[in-house]
Amino acid sequence: xxxxxxxxxxxxxxxxxxxxxxxxxxxxxxxxxxxxxxxxxxxxxxxxxxxxxxxxxxxxxxxxxxxxxxxxxxxxxxxxxxxxxxxxxxxxxxxxxxxxxxxxxxxxxxxxxxxxxxxxxxxxxxxxxxxxxxxxxxxxxxxxxxxxxxxxxxxxxxxxxxxxxxxxxxxxxxxxxxxxxxxxxxxxxxxxxxxxxxxxxxxxxxxxxxxxxxxxxxxxxxxxxxxxxxxxxxxxxxxxxxxxxxxxxxxxxxxxxxxxxxxxxxxxxxxxxxxxxxxxxxxxxxxxxxxxxxxxxxxxxxxxxxxxxxxxxxxxxxxxxxxxxxxxxxxxxxxxxxxxxxxxxxxxxxxxxxxxxxxxxxxxxxxxxxxxxxxxxxxxxxxxxxxxxxxxx
Ligand code: PMP
Ligand code: GLN
Numbered sequence: 001x002x003x004x005x006x007x008x009x010x011x012x013x014x015x016x017x018x019x020x021x022x023x024x025x026x027x028x029x030x031x032x033x034x035x036x037x038x039x040x041x042x043x044x045x046x047x048x049x050x051x052x053x054x055x056x057x058x059x060x061x062x063x064x065x066x067x068x069x070x071x072x073x074x075x076x077x078x079x080x081x082x083x084x085x086x087x088x089x090x091x092x093x094x095x096x097x098x099x100x101x102x103x104x105x106x107x108x109x110x111x112x113x114x115x116x117x118x119x120x121x122x123x124x125x126x127x128x129x130x131x132x133x134x135x136x137x138x139x140x141x142x143x144x145x146x147x148x149x150x151x152x153x154x155x156x157x158x159x160x161x162x163x164x165x166x167x168x169x170x171x172x173x174x175x176x177x178x179x180x181x182x183x184x185x186x187x188x189x190x191x192x193x194x195x196x197x198x199x200x201x202x203x204x205x206x207x208x209x210x211x212x213x214x215x216x217x218x219x220x221x222x223x224x225x226x227x228x229x230x231x232x233x234x235x236x237x238x239x240x241x242x243x244x245x246x247x248x249x250x251x252x253x254x255x256x257x258x259x260x261x262x263x264x265x266x267x268x269x270x271x272x273x274x275x276x277x278x279x280x281x282x283x284x285x286x287x288x289x290x291x292x293x294x295x296x297x298x299x300x301x302x303x304x305x306x307x308x309x310x311x312x313x314x315x316x317x318x319x320x321x322x323x324x325x326x327x328x329x330x331x332x333x334x335x336x337x338x339x340x341x342x343x344x345x346x347x348x349x350x351x352x353x354x355x356x357x358x359x360x361x362x363x364x365x366x367x368x369x370x371x372x373x374x375x376x377x378x379x380x381x382x383x384x385x386x387x388x389x390x391x392x393x
Pocket of ligand 2: 014
């Protein structure tokens, strides 16, 4: 038999699925894959249920229902002062995952170079490669996750087509600062490059940090495609409703990619998300405030157990250095061991690097009920107390 697609054959099952399966198998509390363990806002869910019954269940328009496109444009104006045309500047997708692929398809030709920042979300690299583009990786290192400006500048060249920027960032919880974004914008202008901005955690930002879309910086509106996710903004990760905002010239190409990927997204969910995006500011502030309290609960608990946690200014995640626990093994062995022995699952941070990853950090999701976080901490406490530890084979 002829070999099928070699790139996909080489791509493993995503670490999130692998660790969730392991958590199920061992009855572990799953602080691995990032999903809330409660329903999203009841009014938004009810809006979706009601929309199923009002006779509008056939294919919605290719770029999204008018209600949702208008709501996305209005949210861009309300939160960031961005002026987006609801008719030509928005494309609704089936989750941010599809949006990322559609944006990359819209911009890349084979042989183009793409600047990616490690640690990176797991769909970026396989899609860049499938499109025949060439990744140029720039690394952020724990514990500071500082942007190495000289290395970033050196990754840009005449063939650079785009930078893929994730802020607030998974898994680090880093929210890029105005200075860092200014520097990035300068590089994009200098090299006449685009940016695909994965901003799925835009509303999950904590006190002391502020999310600023790269698109708001001078000269960036025509170069940026900005991606949001209803899954994160409404704590309904299974809905898979994403949206891309950008200049009409680029959105028309994103729409062409989308027409070949999924064509449309469930109309009742789109209309419920349109309703949700219109919720008052208190909803969005409340979402971030509640998550911040959970971050603090988990952070304090992990520190008490001897983990060295890194600051997380946004997203669902805390990165924790476990080296002071004296565990004999790397992060993959550690996450397996705590799943099997403690009954708590986390994600090894090495999964977000291509080569030579740091090997003593685990990513814990805190988007869980307080009592679940407390139970996970108690389990870890018992496990830590039962040392000496050994790596599982
Ligand atoms: N980008 C990042 C950085 C993510 O963490 C996620 C989480 N699922 C996604 C994209 C995908 O979002 P969605 O579920 O809307 O496809
Ligand atoms: N974004 C989620 C995370 O980082 C996982 C999404 C998925 O499982 N594909 O945990």
